[in-house]
Amino acid sequence: MSDMAKNLILWLVIAVVLMSVFQNFSGGDSNQDNMSYSVFLKNVDNGMVSSANFDKEGVIVGSMRNGEKFTTVVPYLDMKLMDQLIEQGVDTSGVQPEESSLLTSIFISWFPMLLLIGVWIFFMRQMQGGGGKGAMSFGKSKARLLGEDQIKTTFSDVAGCDEAKEDVTExxxxxxDPSKFQKLGGKIPKGVLMVGPPGTGKTLLAKAIAGEAKVPFFSISGSDFVEMFVGVGASRVRDMFDQAKKSAPCIIFIDEIDAVGRKRGAGHGGGHDEREQTLNQMLVEMDGFEGHEGIIVIAATNRPDVLDPALLRPGRFDRQVMVGLPDIRGREQILKVHMRKVPLGDNVEASLIARGTPGFSGADLANLVNEAALFAARNDKRVVSMDEFDKAKDKIMMGSERKTMVMSEEEKTNTAYHEAGHAIVGRLVPKHDPVYKVSIIPRGRALGVTMYLPEQDKYSSSREELESRIATLFGGRIAEEITLGEAGVTTGASNDIERATDIARKMVTQWGLSPKMGPINYKDDENEMFMGAAPSHMSAETSRDIDAEIRLLIDRNYALAEKLLKENMDILEAMKDALMKYETIDAKQIDDLMNRVEVRLPADWVRDGKTDDSDKPSGGATTADKDAAADKKDSKKEVSKDTPKPDVGNPEDAPS
Incomplete structure (x- = not known):
C-alpha cells in the first residue's frame, strides 16, 4: 500500500471518529417539530395532545392525536400542568436519566488527548520516513539488505573499467576463501573508496563484487544517517554494523559518503552537531577496539577532496579505486553490454558509435542505447539501426530539435552565416577537432549548432590547440560582421565570447602558457576575482598585466579568424546556401564545400529518394514536376507566413 493511501485511510478514520463524537453530543430528533409552550397549552385544552414525555428537565417530547411529533420547553415549573394533562386524558410519563458507563466517560474525556497523541505519532513517522517501523525506532539502520540470491549482477555486466575490476577482484x-590470505598474515582492506565522475558505474561495480562473492549486500546512502535529532545517525551506524556482524561475511555499500564524511570543524556546529557525531561513530566502528572480520565497507563519491582525512587513513578506507570515464575501447565494451537486450540491425557497429561519443560515461551510453530504441519504436521498426543511434547521439549531444519554432528568413540567414563561420575557421586552423555536423535547426537553447568530434580521446591540450579553439569560437561573430556589417552583429556570440575569455584567462593564470607572466599560478578565490578586483596576494600591476595578456591572446586569434574568413568568402557564401537549403550538413558535405565542388545530397535525402532537381535551372524535371514543386513550395511559405511567430532570441552556440 502506498504512503498516499495510508494517509488517506488515517484521515478518514479520524473524520469518522470525530463525526461520531459530535453526533453523540448533539441532542434532539431532527424529525420533531418545535412547539411553543403557549400553543402546547392550547392543544392540551382542545384535547389534541395524545402523549407527553418529560424527556429532560423542562423539555417535553410528545405526539398529537393525528400522529405528529412535537417538542416544547417549559419556561418555568408549572404546578398546574400535570392536573391539566390528567384532566384531558393525556398519557403522561417521565424518562429516567441515562447513566453513561465508566469506559464511555473516560473515552469522552480523554479523546482529545488520544487524538493529539495519534497525530504526533503520524507526523513523527512521516518525518522519519516511515518504512513500516515504529514511531520510536529512529536509531534503527535504514540499510537495505539484499540476500545472496537477490543480486544477479556480475563482473560480466561491468565494462569500461578493467583496472578498477582488477583492484577489487581480490x-x-x-x-x-579468507584463509587463503590469513595463513600468510595478510589482511584484506576494511574499506574501499570508489572515486569517479557521476555515471561511471561505481554502484554497479559494488553490486558486481557482492554478486561474484555470493554474500549479503547492505546498501545505504550517506544522507540516510543524518537526521534532525543529534545522536540518531550514530545509533544507526551502530545498528548497521551490528546487523552486518550477524550476516558476516558481507558487504556494506555507502553511496554518496561525502554527505556524512565531510571534514570536521568546517561547519558552524562545532564538534557536537549530528553529522560529525555520525562520522565519529563510523570512524570507531571501522577501526575501533573491536575488529569486524569479514565485513568490507565500500563507499562511493565523486568529491574525495571534501572527505575527512581520518576517514581515508590506513585501517579505514585505505584503498581508493578510481572509476574514471571510459576510453574508446571501454565505451565499445559498455555499448555491447547495453546492446544485449536490444534487437540490432545489420549496419550497427559499436566501434563507430564509441568513436563518436568521446567523454560519455557508462550512464550516458546506456541512455544513448535507450534513446535509439525509443526512436525505432516511434517509427514502428523491429530492429534498431545505425540511423537511430545517430539521431540519439545528436539528441544527447546537441539537444532535441525544436520543430515547432518558427524563424524568419532573416534569422535563419544570420544563423547560417554564424554557424558557417565556426565550421570554416575550425577546418582551417591547425590542430582543431574535425567538424562533425553543422545545423541551423534549433536544438535545446541554441538556434544553431556546430559540432566537433576528436579523432581520438584526448587528456591534455597544447597551446596551439587552445588558441585554435579561441579563433574558432570567434568565427561565428566575425562571419556576422563581414556579411551583415557592424550594425547587423547580434548577441548570438555571447556564449562564444564567454568560453573564449575563460580559455584565455586559464592559459595566463593557471596553465603557465603566457611568456610574459611565466609558469606561475595566479588563480585565487573566484569570489575575489569578482568585478575585476585584484586578489589579496596579487598587486594591481600584476592584475593589469594579466588583463593585457588575455587581451593579447583574444586579439591575435580574432585577427586570425577574420583573415581566414575574408580569404574564403566564396566558401562562406556556399556553406550558407547549403545550410539554408538542407538545414543540416555533415562532414562529407563540408568536405565538398571546402574543396569547392558541388555539394552532395544529404544521406537522409538519398535514403528517402529526394532530389534537388527542382532547384536547378534546367534538366532533370518535367514542367509538371516543376509546377507541383512550386505549388508545394508556395504552400509551405503560406503556412509559414500564417503561423504565429514566437519571440525568439538570437543564435547561440551549443558547447562543442
Whole structure:
C-alpha cells in the first residue's frame, strides 16, 4: 500500500471518529417539530395532545392525536400542568436519566488527548520516513539488505573499467576463501573508496563484487544517517554494523559518503552537531577496539577532496579505486553490454558509435542505447539501426530539435552565416577537432549548432590547440560582421565570447602558457576575482598585466579568424546556401564545400529518394514536376507566413 493511501485511510478514520463524537453530543430528533409552550397549552385544552414525555428537565417530547411529533420547553415549573394533562386524558410519563458507563466517560474525556497523541505519532513517522517501523525506532539502520540470491549482477555486466575490476577482484577472493590470505598474515582492506565522475558505474561495480562473492549486500546512502535529532545517525551506524556482524561475511555499500564524511570543524556546529557525531561513530566502528572480520565497507563519491582525512587513513578506507570515464575501447565494451537486450540491425557497429561519443560515461551510453530504441519504436521498426543511434547521439549531444519554432528568413540567414563561420575557421586552423555536423535547426537553447568530434580521446591540450579553439569560437561573430556589417552583429556570440575569455584567462593564470607572466599560478578565490578586483596576494600591476595578456591572446586569434574568413568568402557564401537549403550538413558535405565542388545530397535525402532537381535551372524535371514543386513550395511559405511567430532570441552556440 502506498504512503498516499495510508494517509488517506488515517484521515478518514479520524473524520469518522470525530463525526461520531459530535453526533453523540448533539441532542434532539431532527424529525420533531418545535412547539411553543403557549400553543402546547392550547392543544392540551382542545384535547389534541395524545402523549407527553418529560424527556429532560423542562423539555417535553410528545405526539398529537393525528400522529405528529412535537417538542416544547417549559419556561418555568408549572404546578398546574400535570392536573391539566390528567384532566384531558393525556398519557403522561417521565424518562429516567441515562447513566453513561465508566469506559464511555473516560473515552469522552480523554479523546482529545488520544487524538493529539495519534497525530504526533503520524507526523513523527512521516518525518522519519516511515518504512513500516515504529514511531520510536529512529536509531534503527535504514540499510537495505539484499540476500545472496537477490543480486544477479556480475563482473560480466561491468565494462569500461578493467583496472578498477582488477583492484577489487581480490575482495571477491577474500570473501570466498579468507584463509587463503590469513595463513600468510595478510589482511584484506576494511574499506574501499570508489572515486569517479557521476555515471561511471561505481554502484554497479559494488553490486558486481557482492554478486561474484555470493554474500549479503547492505546498501545505504550517506544522507540516510543524518537526521534532525543529534545522536540518531550514530545509533544507526551502530545498528548497521551490528546487523552486518550477524550476516558476516558481507558487504556494506555507502553511496554518496561525502554527505556524512565531510571534514570536521568546517561547519558552524562545532564538534557536537549530528553529522560529525555520525562520522565519529563510523570512524570507531571501522577501526575501533573491536575488529569486524569479514565485513568490507565500500563507499562511493565523486568529491574525495571534501572527505575527512581520518576517514581515508590506513585501517579505514585505505584503498581508493578510481572509476574514471571510459576510453574508446571501454565505451565499445559498455555499448555491447547495453546492446544485449536490444534487437540490432545489420549496419550497427559499436566501434563507430564509441568513436563518436568521446567523454560519455557508462550512464550516458546506456541512455544513448535507450534513446535509439525509443526512436525505432516511434517509427514502428523491429530492429534498431545505425540511423537511430545517430539521431540519439545528436539528441544527447546537441539537444532535441525544436520543430515547432518558427524563424524568419532573416534569422535563419544570420544563423547560417554564424554557424558557417565556426565550421570554416575550425577546418582551417591547425590542430582543431574535425567538424562533425553543422545545423541551423534549433536544438535545446541554441538556434544553431556546430559540432566537433576528436579523432581520438584526448587528456591534455597544447597551446596551439587552445588558441585554435579561441579563433574558432570567434568565427561565428566575425562571419556576422563581414556579411551583415557592424550594425547587423547580434548577441548570438555571447556564449562564444564567454568560453573564449575563460580559455584565455586559464592559459595566463593557471596553465603557465603566457611568456610574459611565466609558469606561475595566479588563480585565487573566484569570489575575489569578482568585478575585476585584484586578489589579496596579487598587486594591481600584476592584475593589469594579466588583463593585457588575455587581451593579447583574444586579439591575435580574432585577427586570425577574420583573415581566414575574408580569404574564403566564396566558401562562406556556399556553406550558407547549403545550410539554408538542407538545414543540416555533415562532414562529407563540408568536405565538398571546402574543396569547392558541388555539394552532395544529404544521406537522409538519398535514403528517402529526394532530389534537388527542382532547384536547378534546367534538366532533370518535367514542367509538371516543376509546377507541383512550386505549388508545394508556395504552400509551405503560406503556412509559414500564417503561423504565429514566437519571440525568439538570437543564435547561440551549443558547447562543442
Amino acid at each position: 575482495l571477491v577472493d577474500f570473501l570466498r
